[in-house]
Amino acid sequence: MKLSTKRVTIVDVASKSGVSKSTVSRVLRGDGDVSEDVRLKVTRAAKRMNYQPSVFARSLRSQRSQAIGLIIPDIANPFFPEVVRSIQNTADARGYTVLLANSDWHVERERKYLDFARRYHLDGIIINPVSISPAELKKSGCPVVVIGSRAAYGVFDTVASDTLGSITCAVDHLVARGHVDLALIAGPIGNPGATVRARAFRESIAAHGLAVDEARILWFDFTRVGGQAASRALAAAAPRPTAVVCGNDLIAIGLMAGLRDAGVDVPGDLSVIGIDDIDAAAMTFPPLTSVSKDKTLLGARAATLLIDRIEGKLPDAPARERLDTTLIERSSVAPPRANERRVIARP
Amino acid sequence: MKLSTKRVTIVDVASKSGVSKSTVSRVLRGDGDVSEDVRLKVTRAAKRMNYQPSVFARSLRSQRSQAIGLIIPDIANPFFPEVVRSIQNTADARGYTVLLANSDWHVERERKYLDFARRYHLDGIIINPVSISPAELKKSGCPVVVIGSRAAYGVFDTVASDTLGSITCAVDHLVARGHVDLALIAGPIGNPGATVRARAFRESIAAHGLAVDEARILWFDFTRVGGQAASRALAAAAPRPTAVVCGNDLIAIGLMAGLRDAGVDVPGDLSVIGIDDIDAAAMTFPPLTSVSKDKTLLGARAATLLIDRIEGKLPDAPARERLDTTLIERSSVAPPRANERRVIARP
DNA sequence: TGCTAGACTGGGAACGTTCCCAGGATCGTT
DNA sequence: AACGATCCTGGGAACGTTCCCAGTCTAGCA
Numbered sequence: 001m002k003l004s005t006k007r008v009t010i011v012d013v014a015s016k017s018g019v020s021k022s023t024v025s026r027v028l029r030g031d032g033d034v035s036e037d038v039r040l041k042v043t044r045a046a047k048r049m050n051y052q053p054s055v056f057a058r059s060l061r062s063q064r065s066q067a068i069g070l071i072i073p074d075i076a077n078p079f080f081p082e083v084v085r086s087i088q089n090t091a092d093a094r095g096y097t098v099l100l101a102n103s104d105w106h107v108e109r110e111r112k113y114l115d116f117a118r119r120y121h122l123d124g125i126i127i128n129p130v131s132i133s134p135a136e137l138k139k140s141g142c143p144v145v146v147i148g149s150r151a152a153y154g155v156f157d158t159v160a161s162d163t164l165g166s167i168t169c170a171v172d173h174l175v176a177r178g179h180v181d182l183a184l185i186a187g188p189i190g191n192p193g194a195t196v197r198a199r200a201f202r203e204s205i206a207a208h209g210l211a212v213d214e215a216r217i218l219w220f221d222f223t224r225v226g227g228q229a230a231s232r233a234l235a236a237a238a239p240r241p242t243a244v245v246c247g248n249d250l251i252a253i254g255l256m257a258g259l260r261d262a263g264v265d266v267p268g269d270l271s272v273i274g275i276d277d278i279d280a281a282a283m284t285f286p287p288l289t290s291v292s293k294d295k296t297l298l299g300a301r302a303a304t305l306l307i308d309r310i311e312g313k314l315p316d317a318p319a320r321e322r323l324d325t326t327l328i329e330r331s332s333v334a335p336p337r338a339n340e341r342r343v344i345a346r347p
Numbered sequence: 348m349k350l351s352t353k354r355v356t357i358v359d360v361a362s363k364s365g366v367s368k369s370t371v372s373r374v375l376r377g378d379g380d381v382s383e384d385v386r387l388k389v390t391r392a393a394k395r396m397n398y399q400p401s402v403f404a405r406s407l408r409s410q411r412s413q414a415i416g417l418i419i420p421d422i423a424n425p426f427f428p429e430v431v432r433s434i435q436n437t438a439d440a441r442g443y444t445v446l447l448a449n450s451d452w453h454v455e456r457e458r459k460y461l462d463f464a465r466r467y468h469l470d471g472i473i474i475n476p477v478s479i480s481p482a483e484l485k486k487s488g489c490p491v492v493v494i495g496s497r498a499a500y501g502v503f504d505t506v507a508s509d510t511l512g513s514i515t516c517a518v519d520h521l522v523a524r525g526h527v528d529l530a531l532i533a534g535p536i537g538n539p540g541a542t543v544r545a546r547a548f549r550e551s552i553a554a555h556g557l558a559v560d561e562a563r564i565l566w567f568d569f570t571r572v573g574g575q576a577a578s579r580a581l582a583a584a585a586p587r588p589t590a591v592v593c594g595n596d597l598i599a600i601g602l603m604a605g606l607r608d609a610g611v612d613v614p615g616d617l618s619v620i621g622i623d624d625i626d627a628a629a630m631t632f633p634p635l636t637s638v639s640k641d642k643t644l645l646g647a648r649a650a651t652l653l654i655d656r657i658e659g660k661l662p663d664a665p666a667r668e669r670l671d672t673t674l675i676e677r678s679s680v681a682p683p684r685a686n687e688r689r690v691i692a693r694p
Numbered sequence: 695t696g697c698t699a700g701a702c703t704g705g706g707a708a709c710g711t712t713c714c715c716a717g718g719a720t721c722g723t724t
Numbered sequence: 725a726a727c728g729a730t731c732c733t734g735g736g737a738a739c740g741t742t743c744c745c746a747g748t749c750t751a752g753c754a
Contacts, residue, residue: 010710011710019733019734020733020734020735021710021712021734022712022734022735022736023732025711025712026712026732029712033730033731033732033733035731035732035733038732052462052465052466053466053710053711054466054709054710055403055467056402056403056404056406056407056467056709056710056711057403057709057710057711057712057739058710058711058712059403059711060401060403060407060710060738060739060740060741061711061738061739062711062713062739063354065403074432075422075428075432076428076432078425078428080428081422081425081427084422085421085422085423085449088447088449097446098447099444099446100435100445101435102435102436115399118399119399119400119401120402120403121401121403224626224629224630257630279425279571280626280627283571283600283604283630283631284632285632285633286632354740356739356740356741357740358740366704367703367704367705368704368705368740368741369703369704369706369743370702370703370704372741372743373702373703373742379702380700380701380702380703381701382701385702385703400740400741401740402741403739403740404709404740404741404742405740405742406709406741407709407710407711407739407741408709408740408742408743409741409742409743410709
């Protein structure tokens with residue numbers, strides 16, 4: 001019975017099994033040549049003594065941490081948990097630890113965590129950038145995988161859920177159902193994600209030969225209260241659009257709640273379509289039609305990409321992955337009422 | 348322009364500012380005596396050179412990591428993200444890093460992460476235990492804070508959301524509305540959390556002078572599909588209870604969806620009450636009445652407790668915190684129909 | 695003038711690994 | 725019998741901090 005529970009180190013294992021620490025190290029790392037009986041002796045001793053190598057000593061010497069950083073805007077946003085989980089599982093399977101950080105949508109916090117990455121010798125970073133510049137990201141010095149589709153981050157390996165495609169998909173669906181007067185709730189003004197949504201919306205509308213009216217693009221936060229606020233604008237609009245695509249599901253859900261309070265029927269008076277297909281989308285009433293992103297796949301691909309890059313298994317050119325998107329039809333979309341089927345404007 | 352971007356170390360800062368590394372260390376840790384001008388020179392140099400101390404060297408030497416582990420069953424469970432976030436913010440503010448791990452409801456993974464904690468010299472652990480034994484937890488060697496209210500973990504500092512109280516609160520509310528035939532969906536059979544729910548349910552029922560019928564306690568998973576499955580059992584029951592309390596909101600939401608499909612009206616035919624008040628509870632139709640736990644507070648308390656314990660600021664006796672619980676009334680509870688107001692059984 | 699306390703500072707030994715290099719066996723080849 | 729080549733092993737120098745201890749310098753005091 002020991003009084004002070006001293007840490008068991010590699011030299012303890014070494015002396016116990018009658019070899020040098022170098023040899024123990026070799027055995028445990030499964031590296032270099034060791035004779036079979038030595039290998040056995042050492043592994044057995046290590047097991048028996050319940051030896052756990054110190055990651056600090058290891059990382060200090062080898063200058064690698066076997067850890068990656070994951071910087072997302074907000075874990076409480078329902079889009080992320082599943083992505084995080086998938087990244088963790090993937091990284092775990094390949095022997096990497098993941099450190100999670102919330103940037104809370106602030107650049108300063110993104111910067112802070114980038115410094116943090118340096119302090120921790122992080123081997124790589126997965127980030128869903130809010131507004132940190134690619135240049136700053138670049139000088140972190142370690143491999144970076146960006147989640148998102150903004151062109152500015154083209155220097156990095158990228159895995160995107162094809163926001164552009166999602167919007168197009170939503171617009172196509174609505175138009176196919178006979179809608180010609182669509183609105184978009186893009187996101188907060190100035191937000192890059194919101195900007196690409198707006199652009200994609202304009203392009204899709206135009207592609208269908210419809211006129212794009214800037215007043216039909218609304219700027220509200222990517223949150224439930226954003227959607228609620230949007231509902232007031234939409235309920236009051238005259239004429240009112242017959243369908244609205246929302247920048248994400250949270251907006252859509254807030255919007256539907258607001259619309260119900262305002263006495264606007266969904267989908268009778270107004271069709272609503274969301275993006276992300278978060279869990280809650282299936283729980284609303286009416287259940288929300290949404291463009292689904294495969295979050296598990298997204299996470300797995302991001303992690304795989306990063307680790308492959310870290311381990312030098314990738315060609316130099318930045319990888320660019322775009323994940324397919326699928327429409328999940330539920331009940332928040334219907335054809336417009338007959339008297340609202342206006343003629344399609346052909347420019 | 349340097350070719351190899353070598354790490355800037357404490358000796359670089361030292362030579363640049365013309366003092367020894369010991370002094371730099373002292374300045375940077377804000378520890379010990381240093382003259383004002385030296386302090387200034389050093390901090391300036393460090394800033395200018397963008398020096399980031401290596402956590403590995405630091406931890407290796409000091410045998411402390413300034414990091415804590417957080418082990419939860421599943422980040423994708425909507426109860427946790429907010430808790431995690433709050434823990435992170437609190438820890439961050441006190442200079443600690445948090446490492447997140449999903450146990451995926453498996454003991455083996457809990458064990459694995461406990462080993463991990465040893466390897467990382469983690470200063471402490473916050474865990475919402477699935478089924479790891481208190482003894483195993485104890486021998487992790489570092490301070491542990493348990494989230495949850497199971498008596499078995501009484502040796503540790505504990506912060507609980509008062510599951511017992513939540514159930515009581517739910518039952519009281521239902522009884523106050525005139526219900527006398529209640530059911531409970533407790534959780535998966537054998538799950539400790541489910542067991543305490545069942546116990547709390549029996550006690551509350553008895554406290555109201557009602558008879559407790561074991562057949563009214565249903566065992567289904569803490570998930571939406573668990574609730575869905577329960578809906579089949581409940582829809583078929585004859586006589587059907589007039590109200591059901593669900594072990595968590597996920598169950599309640601799945602239940603309501605199943606009930607709608609089965610043509611059972613909520614709350615007309617059956618009142619439903621959930622526990623946790625997750626975000627999605629406000630998004631369902633009808634919006635779910637739920638017993639709310641303050642997740643942000645829960646996280647903050649857990650983190651504060653752990654860090655205080657680590658820093659020796661707590662008395663020896665294990666702290667036991669119980670967070671209040673508040674009823675959030677929405678629209679999934681109504682009085683039972685007149686013909687179902689049976690007489691209260693007085694034993 | 696000498697002596698001591700106190701305020702600062704520097705030097706080196708840890709911390710527990712990995713990495714590099716040298717050296718001892720063993721074996722096959724000429 | 726001599727010589728590499730191959731296989732295996734051990735010793736010690738890193739890695740970048742913190743911690744301990746021994747100094748130096750100044751000021752205050754007798």
